[in-house]
Every structure is written in C-alpha cells, then in structure tokens.
Amino acid sequence: MAKKAVKKSGDTPLAKEWKRLEKQFSKALGKASIGGYPAELEPRGMSFAHAFEPSPLLPQDYLQFVKELGYRWVNTGDTALGFLPPRWMLNLSQQMGEPSRPWDAVRSEREAGTHTYRFVMFASRDINDVNGYCFGKSEAGGELVVWNVEDSLPESELGPFSTWLEAEMDALGEALSALDGEGGDDEALGEPLGLEGESLEMKVAVKLPKKGSAEGVLAAFPRTEKELTLNGRKLGTLPASIGEFSELERLWLGSTGLKQLPGELGQLRKLKKLDLSFNRELLSLPPEVGQLQALESLNLKNTGLTTLPEELGRLERLTFLDLQATALKSLPACLFQLKSLKTLDLYWTPIPPEEIERLRRALPDCKVGTL
Structure with a gap:
C-alpha cells in the first residue's frame, strides 16, 4: 500500500x-x-x-x-x-x-x-x-x-x-x-x-511569595532593582517601602487592585516609566508624583481617576500620558503645563471636544488621541 x-x-x-x-x-x-x-x-x-x-x-x-x-x-x-x-x-x-x-x-x-x-x-x-x-x-x-x-x-x-x-x-x-x-x-x-x-514577562527571575502582604511581595526584591513587574498581583495597597527602591527606573503595577498610592512614591527620583493601568478603584494620585522628575511615561488607562493633582504639571520630562477610559470629565489645568508631552491618549473619556481643541492649541507638538 x-x-x-x-x-x-x-x-x-x-x-x-x-x-x-x-x-x-x-x-x-x-x-x-x-x-x-x-x-x-x-x-x-x-x-x-x-x-x-x-x-x-x-x-x-x-x-x-x-x-x-x-x-x-x-x-x-x-x-x-x-x-x-x-x-x-x-x-x-x-x-x-x-x-x-x-x-x-x-x-x-x-x-x-x-x-x-x-x-x-x-x-x-x-x-x-x-x-x-x-x-x-x-x-x-x-x-x-x-x-x-x-x-x-x-x-x-x-x-x-x-x-x-x-x-x-x-x-x-x-x-x-x-x-x-x-x-x-x-x-x-x-x-x-x-x-x-x-507584555508580562514570560519567565520570572525572582520567585515571589504566593501569599502574604504587599510588603512581603516587595521584600522578595533587592532595593537596587531597576525594574519591578507586579502586574496582576492583587496587592490592594502599595507599601511605603516602595520609596526605598532608589535605583528604580520602571515600575509596572497594572491590574493590582490599588486603591491609593503612598506619598513615598515621590522618592523614586530615577523612575522613568510608571504603569498604573486597570486599577479601577484608584481614584486619585498623591501630590508627590510631582517629585518624579525623571518620569517620561505614565499609564493611567482604565483607572478611576476623575482629576489629576496640579503637581503633575511639574513633570518636565513627561512625553507619554495615557488617560484612556478614565472618568475625567474635564481637562485638569496641569496638562497644559506639560510642554514636553508628545502623546496624550484621551480615548473613551467624556471630555468636551472644545476643551481638547484648546489643549491641542496649547501643546502643538503633542498628538492627542480621542474619539
């Protein structure tokens, strides 16, 4: 055959x-x-x-x-x-x-x-x-x-x-x-x-504790880390000890159930990228975010934010800001101060079109995405 x-x-x-x-x-x-x-x-x-x-x-x-x-x-x-x-x-x-x-x-x-x-x-x-x-x-x-x-x-x-x-x-x-x-x-x-x-890392180098407090999760990392990826871990809170990571450049906190952030976050003077996306119960940011002078990228997509602290306007190096699907009904004044901003995502927000046009005129070098 x-x-x-x-x-x-x-x-x-x-x-x-x-x-x-x-x-x-x-x-x-x-x-x-x-x-x-x-x-x-x-x-x-x-x-x-x-x-x-x-x-x-x-x-x-x-x-x-x-x-x-x-x-x-x-x-x-x-x-x-x-x-x-x-x-x-x-x-x-x-x-x-x-x-x-x-x-x-x-x-x-x-x-x-x-x-x-x-x-x-x-x-x-x-x-x-x-x-x-x-x-x-x-x-x-x-x-x-x-x-x-x-x-x-x-x-x-x-x-x-x-x-x-x-x-x-x-x-x-x-x-x-x-x-x-x-x-x-x-x-x-x-x-x-x-x-x-x-995307999430396909291999996690550090084995984190499956149970225990958010403080216990941070304890698994040396304070000299330059990147922390905690996406998907139901932390609920971010411990004040986050301020001890003085070398941190990238912090991923998407979908972690955060409701508020500690003021110690502002101690991360080398932080360049901060992802807080998909934390629907996060209703506000601490004013200390204005101390993150190295910050270049801030992802607040799908958070519960209804406003932003005026101190955010001090971030002179911020080039990317994602506010997609937030509850912002008007543009916070601090956005008009972000002269280095290149990309601002406002998709799926109820912000009036006339306010968005005013922002575009104020930041001509920024690409403002919206529907």
Whole structure:
C-alpha cells in the first residue's frame, strides 16, 4: 500500500509568499527586520475582564497561515506589519468600537460580559491609536472579510484574507524596493508594535511569595532593582517601602487592585516609566508624583481617576500620558503645563471636544488621541 503524502508546513501559497518576502527583507536589511511573536505573549492588562471566543470570526485561510508560520512580523523602519498573538488579539479587539454605536453603550455591555463581538483585530502596523486590520462579516454577503481599522473603529472592507494579504505583501515588497539599497537603520528595526515591552514577562527571575502582604511581595526584591513587574498581583495597597527602591527606573503595577498610592512614591527620583493601568478603584494620585522628575511615561488607562493633582504639571520630562477610559470629565489645568508631552491618549473619556481643541492649541507638538 502506497504511503499517503504528508503536506509539509509552509506548502500553502500564502505561506510560501510570506517566506519569500521575509528572505527579501533579511537580505536587504538583515535579520533585525523580520521575526515573530510568541503565541503565549500576555498583555500587562486587559481592557475588560470578560474575554470572548474569537474562533467564529477567524476565516480558515488565516487559521492555516498562522498554523504554518505563527505570528510573524516584518519591519523596514518606515513601514511594518505584525500579526497579533491570541491574547493581544482579544485585548485590542476589546478596545475597538463598533460602527454607528455609541462607545458608552458598547463599554457597558463589555463590562457586564453581555457584549456580542462582531469584529476581532488580528494584524497592525501601529497599535498606538488602535489602528490595523480586523475580521468581521461583510455587509454585502455575510462572509468573513478583512476590515481596515482607523482610530479604533472598523471603517471599510478590504476583501477576503488571502486577497488582502497578497496586496499587503506586494506593498511591503515595494516599500523595501523603495529603499534603493540604502539599507535600514538598525535602531529603527526589530519588533515593530511594541508588544513585548507591554507584555508580562514570560519567565520570572525572582520567585515571589504566593501569599502574604504587599510588603512581603516587595521584600522578595533587592532595593537596587531597576525594574519591578507586579502586574496582576492583587496587592490592594502599595507599601511605603516602595520609596526605598532608589535605583528604580520602571515600575509596572497594572491590574493590582490599588486603591491609593503612598506619598513615598515621590522618592523614586530615577523612575522613568510608571504603569498604573486597570486599577479601577484608584481614584486619585498623591501630590508627590510631582517629585518624579525623571518620569517620561505614565499609564493611567482604565483607572478611576476623575482629576489629576496640579503637581503633575511639574513633570518636565513627561512625553507619554495615557488617560484612556478614565472618568475625567474635564481637562485638569496641569496638562497644559506639560510642554514636553508628545502623546496624550484621551480615548473613551467624556471630555468636551472644545476643551481638547484648546489643549491641542496649547501643546502643538503633542498628538492627542480621542474619539
């Protein structure tokens, strides 16, 4: 009896074409221009506690593509395309709105776990404003097609996945050819979407206690640490001993159940990045945050903040501030003092448009994202 031929991974036309494209990138720009995301990559925080099952919205040719190749990316430094790993697909899909529906209604459904998702985001060139590509049913025939996503909203249909990907690969090839053999800037290459920096560490070097107080958790780290990643640990409170970490540059406290912060936080004079996202019971910041003179990035997304301390305006090096999905109803005066700010995320906040326009005029070099 003759043996049945076994189809090898990568035999489908789309996978072959993608591999050929990666070879072109590698030859022209080096290995830093291609790569892939681990399937297990976990965002530091999810927008809503209730996840959803994306399978009904994923077409078979896409499933076959990622089965063969995984979640690949390419990057010229000027243009890129990355396929999102599963948990990032859910995370960014939760952040998308729906055409012709008010965000407040969509958000209420997602918070309650009653929302029926009609779109799932699967690829992107730039996730900062939730831009990219999602799957959803065609308005014409009901089959699954690719939609273009701009500023977190599906805008237009781009056809079936295979057709869309062929066009994307052609465009990426043209972008590569347009470099005219100049090569790329190695510093601009590498992972293009910033997912790995915004994900939980896949391996934790320090084994933290599973039980015990927040003070006990901090006790597991030497005071000379430059980075603390505590996302997902239900701390409830941040001990005053956090002020003893004088060398700390990056502090990740997303989804830790924080209700308030100690004034000793202001003692972290070398802190550059602070993530407090997804702490819905965190209603205020201590005025001591104004002492964090090295701070460059502050993530307050999905917190319960209704205002900001005026001392925040003293942060002369702050370039990134995320206030997405907070309860701010008006712009705190301190924001107008942040002259170094380059990116301000105000998506899904009830701030009046006229206030936002006034801020844009006051900070012309800052990109203000809003719906």
